[in-house]
Amino acid sequence: MQRITIDPITRLEGHGKIEIFLNEQGNVANTYFQIPELRGFERFCVGRPVEEMPLLTNRICGVCPEAHHMAAAKATDAVYHVDPPRTGKMLRELLYSAFYATDHTTHFYALAGPDFVMGPDAPVAERNILGVIHKVGLEIGGQVIQMRKYGHTVVEMIGGRKVHPCTSIPGGLTKGITEEQRTEIVTMGKWAIEFAQFSLKLFADVVLGNKAYVDLILGDVYTHKTYYMGMVDANNKINFYDGKVRVVDPDGKEFCKYEPKDYVQHIAEHVEPWTYLKFPYLKNVGWKGFTDGKDSGVYCATPLSRLNAADGMATPRAQEEYDKFYKTLGGKPVHQRLATHWARLIELLYAAERWVELATDPEITSDKYHTIPTEKPTEGVGIVEAPRGTLTHHYWTDERGVVTKANLIVGTTNNYAPISMSINKAASSLIKGGNVNEGLLNMVEMAFRAYDPCFGCATHSLPGQMPLEITIHNKDGEVMDVLKQFVD
C-alpha cells in the first residue's frame, strides 16, 4: 500500500506525525495521527509538595503555562479546602484574560490568518504573516507585536515572570498590584479591546466578504458533528477561569453540566497502542471509534465548542459578535471546524473586555490576595478553559501536602480524536486517484490548524518559503514521486 508520511507536523506546539495510506485506486484507505512524545508529568509529580504544582505543571507547556498555572492553583486550593479572597481570584483571572488575548492573537495572525487573508491556494511564499502584512498593511505586524507585549506585561506584573508565572499558591497569590500598575493595565486593556474589534473587522472584510472562503468554511470537508464542551458561569456564559463544565450534544442540547470535582463521572480516556497520547471521550455515551454523531462519545473542546456550549458571552461587545456569528452561520450549534478561527476572535474580544472589567474593579489593588489554609490537605480538582480546550488537574496528597497521585487531562488532548477525524476526512476528500499536490499539503494542514494545537509564532518574520517534502512509496518501497516545496 502506498504510504505518505508527514514528519514532523510543524507550526504547532509539540511533536506529531501523520501517516496516510493509499489503496490500489490511489484513494485514502486510512490515516494515523501519532503523538511520539511522553514526558511523564503524572509520574514525576508524585513526591512533590503540592504547592509546587503550579510551578511544575507550567513546564507542560511554555506557550500556555498560564493555563496550567491556574488549573494547578485551583486544584491546590481544592486540596487545602481553602477559598482565595475575592482579590486573589480576580488577580488570577485578570492575568488569565490578558494571557488569553495574547495567545489568541498569536494564533490568528501567524498561524490561521494567512490561510484566510491570503487564501488556501495562495502561493506558498505569500501564505504567511508577511503576506498578510503586505496585503493589509505594515502596521498590522507592529500591532501584533504590541498585543503580545501588552499581554505579557500584565502576566509579568501579576505572575512575576513572562513565561512560567510563579505567584499562585494555595489560597491565593504571593503578591498584589499597585495603583500605578492597575492604571497601566487598564490602558493596555482598552487598547486590546480596540485591537480585538479591528481583528474581527479584518475577518469580516477579508474572509466573510469573500464567497470562496465562505464556501470553504461552510463546506463538508471540514465539518464534523460532535459533542461540544466548555466552561460556563452561573448564567451559562463563557468563563475561562471558573465555573462548571457544560457539554452540549450535536444538536445543541445540554447533555451534562458538572462541577470540576465530578469530572471522573463524565470523562474517560481511550487507549490505542500506536501513540503516546490517549483519546478522551464522554463516558456516558461510550467510545464508538473515530466517528461523528450523537452515539459517539467523541467531543470537541475549542473556542467553537465553547461558543456552542454556552448561551452567550458575558461582555457586551463580545455578545454582539456572538449573535452575528450564529446569525451568519445559520444558528446553533455550528459544526464547521474552520469557523473556529472566527470564534477565536470573538473570545479575543471577550478576554480584552474582561481584562478591563477586572482591572477597573476597586478591589483589584487590595492587599488581601491570600487566605492561609487551615485545613489538612487531601485531594482536589481544578479546571480552567485553556485556549485549546478544557484543562483538568486532579491531585491527591498525603497529610503533609505531598502529592501521592496526579491525573491531568490537557487542553489539546480533548481534541485528539476530533483532530484525527478531521485529518482523515480532509485527506480522504482531497486525495483521489493518487494525485497528491501542494494543495493537499496545505488543506490537510488547515484541518489540523483550526484546532490551534498549541502554538503559533507571533512575528513579522516568518520566511516566505515553507519547505515541505512528501515522499510517495509504492508497496515495494520504491520511491514513486517526491513532491517538494522550497527544498533545495
Add this chain to the structure above:
Amino acid sequence: MSKPKFAMYWAASCGGCEIAVLNIHEKILDVDANFEVVFWPVAMDAKYKDVEAMEDGSILLTLFNGGIRNDENEHIAKLMRRKSQILVAFGSCANEGCIPGLANFSPSSEIMTTAFNTITTDNPQGILPQTTYAMPEGEIHIPTILPRLKTLAQVVDVDYYMPGCPPESHQIAAVIDLVIQVLQGKAELPPKGAVIGAGNSTVCDECDRKRNVKTVAEFGRIQLIHADPELCLLEQGIPCNGMATRSGCDARCPSAGAQCIGCYGPAEGVLDYGARLIAAYGSVIGSNDPAEIDRILDGLVDPAGQFYRFNLAGSLLKGSVMAKANGK
C-alpha cells in the same frame, strides 16, 4: 552573498524557550535581517528530511532546547550537531534536564504505566504504546523512551550553554546582539564551552531582600504564612534555592514573593547543584543536637526534589538508583 543559516529545534521541551525568543519582540527583525531561518518546526515547515539533505556544517548557529527523552530526540541532536557549526544548549532542559528530568527519580517504564492507568483511563487490557505496531495498512512507529532523560551534552559535543527556564528575553536579546556583532567582525566569540546569556554570581546577589546571619529553626511552606516581602525567604523558613543558582534573571521570583526554584541552573564553579544546596542548608540549620536537627529537617518534605528540581539529569548521580542507565 547569502545570509548565514539559523536553526532552532525543540526536543522534549515545552515551547517556553521558543516563546522567550519571540518575546524579544521587535528584535526578532534583527534575526530575520541577519540570518536565513532554515529549520524551526514551531514556526515554519522544514522537515527532518530537509535537514538531512543539508550539507554538514552548513548551519552557522543552532539553538537546541529540550531534553533527550527518546531515541528520536537523540537522533535529531546528533543530526543538528553534524549540520551546525555552533550548537548551543538553550534553556534548562538541554543544559541540565529541567523539570522532565524529574522522571529520572523512577524507572522509565513507570512513565508509561502511570499515564496509561490513571483514574480516567479506560484500559482494562493494560495496553501500553508499542514503538512498532502493525496496522492493517502497514507498520507504524513511535520513538522509544530512553531509560534516563539525558542532557544535550550527554549525547553530543556542545559549544555553548545558555541556562534558564526559559532564558530571560533580555538575555536572549543580548546574545543575539553579540552574535550579530561577531558576524559584522566587531566582536569575538566567547571560548567554547562558555555559559552565555547569564551572570557569574548567584540569585542572592540580584535579590533585594534583606539578609542576616541565618539560623533556621523551622522550615515552613509558603502557603502557610504571609511572608515578609522585605526579608530573605530562607530566613523565614521558606526553602529558597537562590544561593546555589546562577544569576541573570534579576531574581524575578523572590521579587514577586515566591522562592527561587533554581531554573537558571548551577552558579559558576558548582559541580553538583544539589550537593551545593545540601552543604548550604546544612550550614544554616539552627541546632547541633541530632534529634533537633532531624526535627528541623522534617520540615523539608521533598529534599531531593527541591535540591535537584531542574538539575537531576545533569547532576553527578543523574537520577535515582532505581532509574538505571541500562533500564534494568
Add this chain to the structure above:
Amino acid sequence: MTETFEPIIIGFTCNWCSYRAADMAGIARMKYAPNVRLIRLMCSGRLDPTFIFKAFANGADGVLVTGCHPGDCHYIEQNYKALRRFHLMKRVLVQMGLEPQRVKLLWTSAAEGAIFTAEINRFVEEVRALGPLNWNAAAIPVVETTPMEVTV
C-alpha cells in the same frame, strides 16, 4: 566456587582525630579491611556532599565519614556542620533509593584506633551484605569535545 563480593568503600577522614586513629591502628598492626580507601580532609566540616555523590556515581558501594567527637573539633565547631550536612544528605540519598546503611558517620578521637578498626570492619560487612550498588551513573559515556570550526 562463587566470588565473594568485595565492596568498595570510600572513607573521608578528618586530619586531626580520625586520620590519626587510622594511623594508630596501622602502627599497632590492627588489621582493618582493605575495602576502605581513605581520603584525608583537614576537617570533617570540609566535607562537600559533592565528594560523596561522586564516589557513588563512580562505583562506590558505601561511604564512611569520620570526624572528631562533638566538642573536640580542631576548628571548634565544624564537625557540627558536618553532622547537619550528613543528616540532610542522607535523607536525599535515601529518597533517591539508597539503602541508609551504605553511608555512615563516625566520631573517633586520635586515641581510638581499636574502635576505628572495629567500626570499619563492621561497616564493610554491612555493605557486603547489601550487595553491589551499581548506581551506574557513569554508564553514560563521556562525549568527546572538539574545537569549534566557525566560518562567518
